[in-house]
Amino acid sequence: MKSLVLSGGGARGCFEAGVLYELFDRIQFDNISGTSVGALNTMILSQCYIDNDKSLLKEVWTEMIKKNKDVYRKNYLKATIGRPPYKFSPLKKKIQNKVNFKKIIELKTKKIMVTAVDLRANSGL
Secondary structure (H helix, E strand, O other): OOEEEEOOOOOHHHHHHHHHHHHOOOOOOOEEEEEOHHHHHHHHHHHHHHHOOOHHHHHHHHHHHHOOOOOEOOOHHHHOOOOOOEOHHHHHHHHHHHOOHHHHHHOOOOEEEEEOEEOOOOEEO
């Protein structure tokens, strides 16, 4: 049984996705868990397993890097005073357009665990 744990940390997500892209054809994980951006990559990787196609890892992160004007805040100063550097609603829409959560929930061949934390409210999501 092979397990994978993906950490949070914003920009780490892009690095994780690149590693997962390269590992996709070499290692199949039975258990995948992630927190924060690691949870996002857990969902994307799960969708890749369902589709048997790793291209979604590259597609999502390329779009996040190149087509992100609606996601990231223009005023970076606000992001340094307790607000995230991104707007959640457009990010959520991008993710929902790429990942079929119903299929992931029905995925029987893998155990998927995700979590995220609202740092301002100091509670899990």
